[in-house]
Amino acid sequence: MKHYIGVDIGGTNMVAGIVNEAGQTLRMVKIPTEVQHGGEDVVRRLAEAIEQLRADVQVPVEGVGIGVPGFVDHVQGTSVFAANLGWKDFPLAALLSARIRGLPVFVNNDVRMYVYGEATGGAGRGFQHVLGITVGTGMAAAMFNEGRLYYGSGGRAGELGHIALEGIDYACNCGLIGCLETVASATGIARQAREAVERGESTVLAERFPGERVQEITAADVSKAYDAGDPAAIAVLQRTGTLLGRGLATAITLFSPDVIVVGGGAAQAGERLLKPMREELQRAALSFYWKDLQIKPAELLEDAGVVGSGLYARGRLEAGEVL
Amino acid sequence: MKHYIGVDIGGTNMVAGIVNEAGQTLRMVKIPTEVQHGGEDVVRRLAEAIEQLRADVQVPVEGVGIGVPGFVDHVQGTSVFAANLGWKDFPLAALLSARIRGLPVFVNNDVRMYVYGEATGGAGRGFQHVLGITVGTGMAAAMFNEGRLYYGSGGRAGELGHIALEGIDYACNCGLIGCLETVASATGIARQAREAVERGESTVLAERFPGERVQEITAADVSKAYDAGDPAAIAVLQRTGTLLGRGLATAITLFSPDVIVVGGGAAQAGERLLKPMREELQRAALSFYWKDLQIKPAELLEDAGVVGSGLYARGRLEAGEVL
Numbered sequence: 025m026k027h028y029i030g031v032d033i034g035g036t037n038m039v040a041g042i043v044n045e046a047g048q049t050l051r052m053v054k055i056p057t058e059v060q061h062g063g064e065d066v067v068r069r070l071a072e073a074i075e076q077l078r079a080d081v082q083v084p085v086e087g088v089g090i091g092v093p094g095f096v097d098h099v100q101g102t103s104v105f106a107a108n109l110g111w112k113d114f115p116l117a118a119l120l121s122a123r124i125r126g127l128p129v130f131v132n133n134d135v136r137m138y139v140y141g142e143a144t145g146g147a148g149r150g151f152q153h154v155l156g157i158t159v160g161t162g163m164a165a166a167m168f169n170e171g172r173l174y175y176g177s178g179g180r181a182g183e184l185g186h187i188a189l190e191g192i193d194y195a196c197n198c199g200l201i202g203c204l205e206t207v208a209s210a211t212g213i214a215r216q217a218r219e220a221v222e223r224g225e226s227t228v229l230a231e232r233f234p235g236e237r238v239q240e241i242t243a244a245d246v247s248k249a250y251d252a253g254d255p256a257a258i259a260v261l262q263r264t265g266t267l268l269g270r271g272l273a274t275a276i277t278l279f280s281p282d283v284i285v286v287g288g289g290a291a292q293a294g295e296r297l298l299k300p301m302r303e304e305l306q307r308a309a310l311s312f313y314w315k316d317l318q319i320k321p322a323e324l325l326e327d328a329g330v331v332g333s334g335l336y337a338r339g340r341l342e343a344g345e346v347l
Numbered sequence: 348m349k350h351y352i353g354v355d356i357g358g359t360n361m362v363a364g365i366v367n368e369a370g371q372t373l374r375m376v377k378i379p380t381e382v383q384h385g386g387e388d389v390v391r392r393l394a395e396a397i398e399q400l401r402a403d404v405q406v407p408v409e410g411v412g413i414g415v416p417g418f419v420d421h422v423q424g425t426s427v428f429a430a431n432l433g434w435k436d437f438p439l440a441a442l443l444s445a446r447i448r449g450l451p452v453f454v455n456n457d458v459r460m461y462v463y464g465e466a467t468g469g470a471g472r473g474f475q476h477v478l479g480i481t482v483g484t485g486m487a488a489a490m491f492n493e494g495r496l497y498y499g500s501g502g503r504a505g506e507l508g509h510i511a512l513e514g515i516d517y518a519c520n521c522g523l524i525g526c527l528e529t530v531a532s533a534t535g536i537a538r539q540a541r542e543a544v545e546r547g548e549s550t551v552l553a554e555r556f557p558g559e560r561v562q563e564i565t566a567a568d569v570s571k572a573y574d575a576g577d578p579a580a581i582a583v584l585q586r587t588g589t590l591l592g593r594g595l596a597t598a599i600t601l602f603s604p605d606v607i608v609v610g611g612g613a614a615q616a617g618e619r620l621l622k623p624m625r626e627e628l629q630r631a632a633l634s635f636y637w638k639d640l641q642i643k644p645a646e647l648l649e650d651a652g653v654v655g656s657g658l659y660a661r662g663r664l665e666a667g668e669v670l
């Protein structure tokens with residue numbers, strides 16, 4: 025069995041792991057990213073972590089896949105722009121490969137890595153057309169079709185979080201008004217709950233988070249209040265699921281996936297969110313888009329970035345082409 | 348130079364032409380489809396027309412491409428479902444090929460053929476990511492990326508006409524409410540003008556189309572009234588362009604094209620429609636989706652279906668794979 029190294033680089037930590045060709049992780053290591061010392065320093069420490077993993081596990085490794093936030097040139101292996109890493113046109117693949125004895129290094133956007141992993145080794149396995157979404161701090165999406173990721177111009181395709189929807193009037197960080205992400209995200213769920221408290225609605229969240237502590241409400245707290253039958257929490261998740269379903273109705277009409285894989289922290293709200301999402305999706309899209317559509321929770325969970333990146337390295341090496 | 352035959356089958360007529368590898372038509376012929384005699388009869392008469400074209404032009408022909416409305420299995424070459432032809436799982440490629448001395452026949456959806464033609468030999472030539480839309484009797488769209496058409500599950504991707512938008516409350520033929528096509532189409536433009544007349548608005552269309560003749564208003568009449576400075580006609584095209592721009596803002600955020608090619612009869616409204624469309628698109632989408640985006644009128648016009656189908660046959664033969 026062949027082995028690969030998958031890496032997920034975030035603003036705070038980077039995680040690297042040895043992944044076998046079946047998508048199982050043999051060993052993982054997490055180290056702080058510490059972007060303030062510059063990209064070359066990040067690469068140096070990542071190379072050390074990779075060499076340590078190889079020494080520990082003692083299996084031959086075929087290549088490395090790295091998921092990076094922001095815009096990526098996956099052909100050149102460069103980080104074109106990553107705001108929270110401070111990288112611009114940073115030649116990540118070349119620099120890292122030179123430090124790990126020339127092992128091939130493949131770089132892609134972190135959301136595409138997650139969707140690649142779910143499509144080839146997770147909840148989307150066996151489907152031809154996979155739409156993967158993450159509902160976490162923010163919201164993101166990517167498509168995988170017939171063995172390939174979908175990029176679009178500049179690799180910018182799939183920003184489902186930034187389509188404007190009727191019924192949303194929040195200003196988004198991106199500068200637009202009414203972006204889906206302002207509601208359908210952990211941040212958006214917490215914000216709606218906070219506003220319910222501030223409006224003086226009768227909710228257990230008002231008792232649990234009195235005064236200034238209202239700022240501490242998280243999406244998980246909203247799920248807990250939902251389970252206690254709290255009407256305000258139920259209304260928030262109902263509205264969030266409905267708007268997510270409305271956005272997905274548009275996405276499936278344009279992309280026509282076989283399956284939607286839902287991941288990310290806020291997706292842990294599960295059926296509280298997915299039930300109103302499905303209902304709205306079926307109301308707002310033509311039936312032939314949803315009658316055979318599967319909607320599944322992500323399978324790879326916390327390892328998704330590492331497994332996806334490892335499997336992506338495998339795909340790139342096997343296909344001999346740019347996926 | 349190599350030659351191909353391109354065919355566009357519609358509910359009323361079918362057009363066949365000899366197309367060279369540069370996308371020029373050498374000779375075209377139009378014959379009635381006469382679907383009432385059944386598919387085998389359509390194929391028999393289409394085969395005769397093709398053999399006549401070959402006899403007339405006397406150039407060797409490499410293959411045939413056929414655009415068909417509705418759902419198509421482009422791998423098998425079958426018309427899966429075409430409502431206005433009465434076809435269901437009809438093996439068009441196999442039946443036709445058998446009647447034209449085994450010449451290879453490739454079948455695809457007519458809108459994808461048009462977009463293939465524009466992307467490879469029309470207004471989208473030279474771009475990697477082409478979103479083609481037709482604003483005609485109805486509205487349709489397809490994507491062409493890095494040398495391939497985008498299909499999605501069941502070949503159903505790209506139904507931009509059937510995304511529901513804020514500000515539209517017409518019932519659509521498809522059963523949904525608020526579909527973009529109910530406004531952004533020749534039918535939709537005419538309907539809005541008719542309603543303005545029926546509401547008693549002051550418009551030259553009320554004088555030109557008195558009483559029951561209001562039913563005769565066409566999209567072209569609305570453009571004429573617009574050019575005469577008619578406020579009602581200006582409002583209709585302004586609203587239509589704005590809503591089209593809102594739909595495209597979502598489409599470019601998900602697909603990220605380099606260029607949008609706009610074709611179809613209603614697209615002849617030109618800047619009357621495209622100006623408000625661009626303005627809304629720039630208001631409603633992130634700037635990195637539109638700052639380098641080109642928006643171009645279709646180049647192939649009436650021949651688009653034939654040229655697209657001919658070039659598609661060329662693409663299939665050259666690629667040796669399913670495009």
